Amino acid sequence: MEWRVSITDQQPFRNLVYYAGKQFEKNVSKGLDEHFNIRSYDNLLELEVHLGQLNLLDTPEILIMEVDERGKVFDVIKRLRRSSLTCGLIIVLLSARHDSRYRLLAKELRVEDYYEYPFDIDHINERLQFLRKFKLIRSDVNRLKQLPPKPYKIPIFKRLFDICFSAITLLILSPLFLIVAILIKLDSPGPVFYKSKRAGTGYKIFDFYKFRSMKCGADKELEKLKKEKNQYDQYTNGHATKPAAFVKIKNDPRITKFGHFLRNTSIDELPQLFNVLKGDMSIVGNRPLPLYEAKMLTSNEWCQRFLGPAGITGLWQVTKRGRSDMSDQERRELDNYYVQHSSIWFDLRIIGSTIPALLQKEKV
Incomplete structure (x- = not known):
């Protein structure tokens, strides 16, 4: 099965956030709705498959992912960090329980924020706005659209x-x-x-x-x-x-x-x-x-x-x-x-x- 999201059927590109998980999705979406466009995915596999089908112009600015019990989310992050397209994404993790090992691993993988339940959604909202404003995660999209593609030229x-x-x-x-x-x-x-x-x-x-x-x-x-x-x-x-x-x-x-x-x-x-x-x-x-x-x-x-x-x-x-x-x-x-x-x-x-x-x- 493939998961495809049509850009024309979704909310505008601006302030785009991808969310993976079910446990906190409703509360997070409601809390961030005023400033961000949220696209939700039920699990990490669905999110990763969709990310693999994107290009530079429709890649999200922020990923919010729930930490699963087996820690598979960290394997996903490693793959994202190795890709030139997704290595600069702002990544935020939400965990249902306290686990010092996962917190340390998140730090090693350069995850921007790691929250353990209970967390303040208003604080997360303010934090994401700050990260989005001051962290350059890709070149100016409008400028890129105007540039002609550079084809391969044989030496x-x-x-x-x-x-x-x-x-x-x-x-x-x-x-x-x-x-x-x-x-x-x-x-x-x-x-x-x-x-x-x-x-x-x-x-x-x-x-x-x-x-x-x-x-x-x-x-x-x-x-x-x-x-x-x-x-x-x-x-x-x-x-x-x-x-x-x-x-x-x-x-x-x-x-x-x-x-x-x-x-x-x-x-x-x-x-x-x-x-x-x-x-x-x-x-x-x-x-x-x-x-x-x-x-x-x-x-x-x-x-x-x-x-x-x-x-x-x-x-x-x-x-x-x-x-x-x-x-x-x-x-x-x-x-x-x-x-x-x-x-x-x-x-x-x-x-x-x-x-x-x-x-x-x-x-x-």
Whole structure:
């Protein structure tokens, strides 16, 4: 289940406070209503999921959370403090009982205020107004709205390398292209190349090229296979219990006989050198995604993967590609890691590790 809050359906952005918990929610909301807009969530999970779907312009100024008996609220705070979007939020904790350990932990995590029941709601109101007035937790929102977004621009050296590498490789492999084209035609009816829409850097959509490795009309069978055989989904009794963002079908029945060879040797990927030459992609980067996958990665935590180049090979390909034990979460984290640490030397290391990774051990 997902919890989504439409900004247009809520109170104005100004003085926005998110509250998590049920025990004190009514009294707190009533006491703060005059100066703050309160949005309430029944539990910490609901709050954290919603925070993960926000962006800079609709992030709250203040979080008020009730301390649960197991202290899970402190794990939530640690995750919030690690995020560049939420690390500066004003955080206030309300506890139903006295616990010196929790009070000390709140201090270590730089929680602004920790209140134990009974507490004075008028005092909390005045304190929040003070904190909000004197603590700068984000840049001027109105100014940010007027600034045009700064798109990713590929470094000159990386682009020169991409052009030279792709052009020379296409020239050298042109005889192989001809042989593969003939074999695809002999193996099954249909076009030699497969073209689909993909989302690359900054969610830019472009035509993505591959050698066709599936029978014609394979796209029409995808919805059914996603529900039954997606490698990244978590299953219970044969049914997907946690739909994943990425789709990879193990033992895909749509693949042709020659298509299995093309995929296991990664020869089907070679036409993407034309994408590199055009500037849609780079040799090294995060995999450009089908649109149905890209639309599931728009939260603050995961859209970071689109802030770098789209590539033929990348970090996840050389570390976990073809392994059935790779989770959806692991692949997302690898994509984010590449964007955060991208450099020409990192790219060269990935290219050097790509050849051993080309021969997959599993039929995916």
